[in-house]
Amino acid sequence: MSLAPGLTEAFWAYERALMSNDLEALDRLFAPGGTTLRGDASGLLVGHDAISAFRGARGGAPARRIVETHVQEVDDEHALVVAVTELITGGRGQQTQLWRHDGDAWAVTAAHVSVAAPAFDRRVWRVVGDPLVPPTGSGDLAGESVAVKDLYAVAGHRVGAGIPAWLDAAPLETRHASAVAGLLGAGASLRGIARTDELAYSLAGTNAHYGTPPNPRAPHRISGGSTSGSASAVSLGHATIGLGTDTGGSIRVPAAYQGLWGLRTTHGAVATDGLLPLAPSFDTVGWLTREPELLGRVGRVLLPEDAATPGEIVTATGLLALADDDVRSAIEPLTTTAAAVEWPVEVLPSWLDAFRVVQAAEAWASHGGWLAGRLDVLGADVRARFEVAAGVTPEELAAAHAVVQTARDEIRDRLADRVLLLPSTSSVAPSVVDAAGLDAVRRSTMLLTCLAGIGGLPAVSVPVTTADRLPAGLCLVGPAGSDRALIDRAAQLAAR
Known part of the structure; x- marks a missing residue:
């Protein structure tokens, strides 16, 4: 992980909150405002409020573990984190997050999540x-x-x-x-x-x-x-x-x-x-x-x-x-x-x-x-x-x-x-x-x-x-x- 002060701790705090479906912590770890982004195969969510509503209705994310992480420090206030994930049920994916430090703490301003493609979508x-x-x-x-x-x-x-x-x-x-x-x-x-x-x-x-x-x-x-x-x-x-x-x-x-x-x-x-x-x-x-x-x-x-x-x-x-x-x-x-x-x-x-x-x-x-x-x-x-x-x-x-x-x-x-x-x-x-x-x-x-x-x-x-x-x-x-x-x-x- 990056040596940027506090980034490692913020990343793992996010991962723990995601696995425990701690909505309050997840809201805190995503940057406030209307420009925060979260995307996956289903589409793009724009704005902290839309992301929060999505999380509240989802009922939790699938259980997974982090396989490896890579960090690129963009500047003193921004860092890109790419993590390889593995679902407990099988298959690998990735999550890419742009983190920003506002002087007090790190928060995600943009995130993209990918998981292994299903054999077929049982919803369809x-x-x-x-x-x-x-x-x-x-x-x-x-x-x-x-x-x-x-x-x-x-x-x-x-x-x-x-x-x-x-x-x-x-x-x-x-x-x-x-x-x-x-x-x-x-x-x-x-x-x-x-x-x-x-x-x-x-x-x-x-x-x-x-x-x-x-x-x-x-x-x-x-x-x-x-x-x-x-x-x-x-x-x-x-x-x-x-x-x-x-x-x-x-x-x-x-x-x-x-x-x-x-x-x-x-x-x-x-x-x-x-x-x-x-x-x-x-x-x-x-x-x-x-x-x-x-x-x-x-x-x-x-x-x-x-x-x-x-x-x-x-x-x-x-x-x-x-x-x-x-x-x-x-x-x-x-x-x-x-x-x-x-x-x-x-x-x-x-x-x-x-x-x-x-x-x-x-x-x-x-x-x-x-x-x-x-x-x-x-x-x-x-x-x-x-x-x-x-x-x-x-x-x-x-x-x-x-x-x-x-x-x-x-x-x-x-x-x-x-x-x-x-x-x-x-x-x-x-x-x-x-x-x-x-x-x-x-x-x-x-x-x-x-x-x-x-x-x-x-x-x-x-x-x-x-x-x-x-x-x-x-x-x-x-x-x-x-x-x-x-x-x-x-x-x-x-x-x-």
């Missing part, structure tokens, strides 16, 4: 191969790879639905789901089966059993669910196509949070056989890609010919106002040529409430027989939703059905053959440490996403970027059966 994948399933034919998707949400049947594998207990009891599937078979038949390979939120009953991606899949476009922020693993796999470059589902926004939310293109198809346009349901009245097949051209190619494989042609592009000030200022500012440049229309935003809360009652009742009808008596296999957030679902009365369901049907008719009548622009989500991806605020974000986002869900309409999420360089999404909702053309319209709009 349940099972993965090279490939897991080869193509069964050739066609428009030759050379593409697919991350399949863990709700779809893949022959020879089980459906895990994001729950270890479900996976343990699941039988081996004997045939592929139709959507999976379609992609394989068009030349795509199946890279692996990707994580999902428990029974797809979430929009966050924060699976209580397997962890939150990483969001490489917005590090230390949630991935978005419930097509969380498939979205992260595409965003990370592990696969080119993320096959998922969208009931209340589970394609559009991760697409917006991770800067991807995403399509929720017209309800019933793509067969759902071999797909574990959540709420069949709203469940749809969907997919994510990194560019619109591939989004369209997948559509030509899985979708029927369009039954409708999208017309004029419109937007509504009231809908745009439901998004945070940074999201609204990011999407407004793409709305400047859209015709302004009125949209009754004051009814959205009642429409969403009815949607959620029907969704809950159908979710319990789909899975209550298995969950009854074992709700403790679920994480707290999803368990709370199923507890509510179990209590929906026939009278409540009938009233909600009536509201949903009226809302569906009004949405389709107001839209007609037009294309409605609105935010894909109400905000950028929340921080992974902001678990307490996720329910409010979920509701504010579903005020927007429920329109396509209730209407049974196709929706494309187009990636945009905020002034703070965070991903967000602009959503195009089109008439039923206009899916292919809607993808083209979205690509044309984004190219302006």
Whole structure:
């Protein structure tokens, strides 16, 4: 180690604090202020407060030992320390720290941490191969790879639905789901089966059993669910196509949070056989890609010919106002040529409430027989939703059905053959440490996403970027059966 007075002691004090998860000491040993840096494979944290929040939510670092250290003294006040580390579980890594002496003590002003790469990231994948399933034919998707949400049947594998207990009891599937078979038949390979939120009953991606899949476009922020693993796999470059589902926004939310293109198809346009349901009245097949051209190619494989042609592009000030200022500012440049229309935003809360009652009742009808008596296999957030679902009365369901049907008719009548622009989500991806605020974000986002869900309409999420360089999404909702053309319209709009 360096002979710089006190540096050796400060380095080992940091290492002891890290291994004991002494948050107070760690805060003291990292320099205060907004320019302090900490980076790892997940991304860069800027500022002492952001670093402190990350440490507080992490629950401690993996146990390790220091193998060797090297020091370069930069000047009288700065020194660079490089330490080779070895995890107790195996594998070597490094940590590089820039220390500064302020006259009284040493503190870290910048740190970078690397560890041995995992065989695969269990937050993203349940099972993965090279490939897991080869193509069964050739066609428009030759050379593409697919991350399949863990709700779809893949022959020879089980459906895990994001729950270890479900996976343990699941039988081996004997045939592929139709959507999976379609992609394989068009030349795509199946890279692996990707994580999902428990029974797809979430929009966050924060699976209580397997962890939150990483969001490489917005590090230390949630991935978005419930097509969380498939979205992260595409965003990370592990696969080119993320096959998922969208009931209340589970394609559009991760697409917006991770800067991807995403399509929720017209309800019933793509067969759902071999797909574990959540709420069949709203469940749809969907997919994510990194560019619109591939989004369209997948559509030509899985979708029927369009039954409708999208017309004029419109937007509504009231809908745009439901998004945070940074999201609204990011999407407004793409709305400047859209015709302004009125949209009754004051009814959205009642429409969403009815949607959620029907969704809950159908979710319990789909899975209550298995969950009854074992709700403790679920994480707290999803368990709370199923507890509510179990209590929906026939009278409540009938009233909600009536509201949903009226809302569906009004949405389709107001839209007609037009294309409605609105935010894909109400905000950028929340921080992974902001678990307490996720329910409010979920509701504010579903005020927007429920329109396509209730209407049974196709929706494309187009990636945009905020002034703070965070991903967000602009959503195009089109008439039923206009899916292919809607993808083209979205690509044309984004190219302006």
